[in-house]
Amino acid sequence: MARQLGAQTIAFERNIHILSTAATVGPKEGEGPLGQEFDVVLADMLAGESSWEAAESKIVERNMKLAIEKAGIRQEDVDYILAGDLLNQSIGATFGMRSLERPYYGLFSACATFGEALGLGAILIEAGGAKMVAAAASSHFCTAERQFRLPLEMGGQRPPTASWTVTGSGAAILGSDHAKPRITHITTGKIVDYGITDVNNMGAAMAPAAADTLRAHFADTGREPTDYDWIVTGDLGHYGRELVVRQLAEEGIALGSNFTDCGIKIYDQQMQDTHAGGSGCACAAVTFCGHYYRLLAQKKIKRMLLVPTGALLSTVSSQQGESIPGIAHAVAIECGI
Amino acid sequence: MARQLGAQTIAFERNIHILSTAATVGPKEGEGPLGQEFDVVLADMLAGESSWEAAESKIVERNMKLAIEKAGIRQEDVDYILAGDLLNQSIGATFGMRSLERPYYGLFSACATFGEALGLGAILIEAGGAKMVAAAASSHFCTAERQFRLPLEMGGQRPPTASWTVTGSGAAILGSDHAKPRITHITTGKIVDYGITDVNNMGAAMAPAAADTLRAHFADTGREPTDYDWIVTGDLGHYGRELVVRQLAEEGIALGSNFTDCGIKIYDQQMQDTHAGGSGCACAAVTFCGHYYRLLAQKKIKRMLLVPTGALLSTVSSQQGESIPGIAHAVAIECGI
Numbered sequence: 001m002a003r004q005l006g007a008q009t010i011a012f013e014r015n016i017h018i019l020s021t022a023a024t025v026g027p028k029e030g031e032g033p034l035g036q037e038f039d040v041v042l043a044d045m046l047a048g049e050s051s052w053e054a055a056e057s058k059i060v061e062r063n064m065k066l067a068i069e070k071a072g073i074r075q076e077d078v079d080y081i082l083a084g085d086l087l088n089q090s091i092g093a094t095f096g097m098r099s100l101e102r103p104y105y106g107l108f109s110a111c112a113t114f115g116e117a118l119g120l121g122a123i124l125i126e127a128g129g130a131k132m133v134a135a136a137a138s139s140h141f142c143t144a145e146r147q148f149r150l151p152l153e154m155g156g157q158r159p160p161t162a163s164w165t166v167t168g169s170g171a172a173i174l175g176s177d178h179a180k181p182r183i184t185h186i187t188t189g190k191i192v193d194y195g196i197t198d199v200n201n202m203g204a205a206m207a208p209a210a211a212d213t214l215r216a217h218f219a220d221t222g223r224e225p226t227d228y229d230w231i232v233t234g235d236l237g238h239y240g241r242e243l244v245v246r247q248l249a250e251e252g253i254a255l256g257s258n259f260t261d262c263g264i265k266i267y268d269q270q271m272q273d274t275h276a277g278g279s280g281c282a283c284a285a286v287t288f289c290g291h292y293y294r295l296l297a298q299k300k301i302k303r304m305l306l307v308p309t310g311a312l313l314s315t316v317s318s319q320q321g322e323s324i325p326g327i328a329h330a331v332a333i334e335c336g337i
Numbered sequence: 338m339a340r341q342l343g344a345q346t347i348a349f350e351r352n353i354h355i356l357s358t359a360a361t362v363g364p365k366e367g368e369g370p371l372g373q374e375f376d377v378v379l380a381d382m383l384a385g386e387s388s389w390e391a392a393e394s395k396i397v398e399r400n401m402k403l404a405i406e407k408a409g410i411r412q413e414d415v416d417y418i419l420a421g422d423l424l425n426q427s428i429g430a431t432f433g434m435r436s437l438e439r440p441y442y443g444l445f446s447a448c449a450t451f452g453e454a455l456g457l458g459a460i461l462i463e464a465g466g467a468k469m470v471a472a473a474a475s476s477h478f479c480t481a482e483r484q485f486r487l488p489l490e491m492g493g494q495r496p497p498t499a500s501w502t503v504t505g506s507g508a509a510i511l512g513s514d515h516a517k518p519r520i521t522h523i524t525t526g527k528i529v530d531y532g533i534t535d536v537n538n539m540g541a542a543m544a545p546a547a548a549d550t551l552r553a554h555f556a557d558t559g560r561e562p563t564d565y566d567w568i569v570t571g572d573l574g575h576y577g578r579e580l581v582v583r584q585l586a587e588e589g590i591a592l593g594s595n596f597t598d599c600g601i602k603i604y605d606q607q608m609q610d611t612h613a614g615g616s617g618c619a620c621a622a623v624t625f626c627g628h629y630y631r632l633l634a635q636k637k638i639k640r641m642l643l644v645p646t647g648a649l650l651s652t653v654s655s656q657q658g659e660s661i662p663g664i665a666h667a668v669a670i671e672c673g674i
Contacts (some may be wrong), residue, residue, distance in 0.1 A: 001465035010466040088425040089651035090445045103525035108427045108443040127464035128338035129347040188440035314426035
């Protein structure tokens with residue numbers, strides 16, 4: 001049985017381990033600082049498909065099959081798939097997971113979806129409802145750009161606070177294997193809204209949610225930032241990270257040099273012209289699955305807090321003058337014994 | 338600890354009860370056969386808001402607060418909210434639940450979302466991760482029509498197989514109270530695709546998924562259709578229900594007169610010009626929360642299987658020539674002792 005810690009945290013009593021991960025990315029991510037750590041780097045944005053949306057689904061499908069293969073299990077050993085993406089009605093995940101033929105839970109926390117998938121996946125195992133589950137999330141620069149912003153063909157100018165949607169998909173297989181990294185806690189986020197309306201400044205929209213979840217995590221667990229080798233948010237980017245540091249500093253919580261963001265890690269800001277950094281569901285998913293999971297598995301880091309962050313907007317909500325609420329779901333992971 | 342039964346079913350060992358439900362609907366649903374059973378019937382489609390989308394969120398918010406009030410608990414007693422809707426990036430649920438300030442899991446199974454919310458909510462309690470959770474889903478005729486189909490002002494002609502999106506929101510509070518109806522099993526659906534491409538025939542698109550989940554439920558539990566007082570799918574409507582009956586009959590599973598559909602129950606087909614029947618996330622949610630929950634609580638029915646059904650499409654997937662996969666999540670509920 002899991003234990004409720006404080007208001008928002010669950011501590012897992014059963015050992016829930018991450019058996020394997022897989023990360024597939026686009027060409028730009030392949031050229032970035034983590035390029036060598038991803039399992040698959042696509043040669044182009046279409047992945048052999050006739051539309052970017054079909055490409056995203058194909059990436060989701062192939063990457064999940066790769067994660068299953070890397071876990072050394074069969075497709076039918078996966079009791080549940082939990083997945084989501086940014087597209088309207090989550091078609092990236094739907095059409096990607098269709099051929100897997102496993103019981104399926106579709107999720108939506110915008111770019112925090114990978115955190116939600118890991119959390120609910122761990123809960124399914126803890127409850128005794130599953131032995132192995134798969135968690136995944138995806139995004140694609142071209143599908144996101146044309147859905148949320150402008151036709152790519154326009155070549156619109158990007159403000160400095162704009163982020164770059166990561167192309168790719170990350171997938172993790174959860175199960176039991178004491179040699180593998182273990183999920184010890186999750187802290188589930190609330191919807192937090194500070195009234196930001198600038199759709200070109202997602203970092204500012206999501207920073208209050210990240211701060212809220214981090215504050216809750218430290219309060220619920222009694223841990224401090226220094227108890228982690230790394231605290232890694234999802235896609236706040238350079239400006240959003242600064243806002244979280246400042247907000248929590250005012251409350252007496254000092255986030256130090258062990259606090260970074262997947263959106264900062266995935267691109268070279270100077271060389272790759274990515275402005276605020278990476279974003280999208282895939283940002284946290286591929287950075288964790290490609291980079292941090294490897295460090296945990298190799299015991300180069302012992303304990304980390306992954307905090308995927310999401311901006312809960314649609315073009316309709318923005319056009320109607322709504323603000324952009326954020327959400328962030330934290331997952332504490334330790335390397336195996 | 339829950340038990341896995343067969344490939345897709347979880348049997349709950351802990352007693353997980355539905356403490357209360359609330360159902361808010363639009364004017365048309367209020368005029369239908371179940372009109373007297375809903376908690377709130379709106380006087381108009383805007384609910385005092387300036388857009389239909391804002392109206393949907395307002396309905397979600399007020400209805401959730403009503404469900405909490407009816408359970409006799411405080412807002413802060415709800416450990417988690419699980420919710421979703423049909424709108425792009427789930428803005429119905431996001432902006433509806435924002436003011437609740439509870440840890441939040443966004444879900445998307447199209448119109449099967451209420452089944453997913455009840456199932457994952459029950460698992461959270463079973464795992465020991467929560468004492469009380471809230472599950473909800475919503476839809477709105479006007480927001481769905483203009484997002485998925487055509488501007489309402491056009492007054493387009495509807496084919497006979499078209500369904501009518503239910504306006505409303507249903508919410509249930511799960512917790513422990515032996516006097517209340519109990520969730521005993523869930524059977525989680527796979528994504529099932531028979532290649533249907535007609536967006537005006539959702540019943541046909543979803544029927545194979547409903548049949549698949551029902552087949553799995555009976556195989557996993559050893560139960561038969563006659564073991565239930567009612568087997569109730571979500572929004573297959575008149576034509577979709579017939580397809581499920583025919584498909585399962587060919588496999589030797591006889592669904593009888595105890596098999597109906599929320600889309601059939603909610604409107605008077607002759608008088609209300611609703612063609613195939615009701616649809617939308619709210620269809621299963623309000624019909625269960627308004628009608629069936631009452632029958633269970635009054636012990637007029639002892640055991641039912643609720644099977645919300647979803648069509649996993651977007652306008653983009655349809656425009657790109659994709660078929661319409663379906664999904665269905667079953668929840669077995671018994672009246673309290």
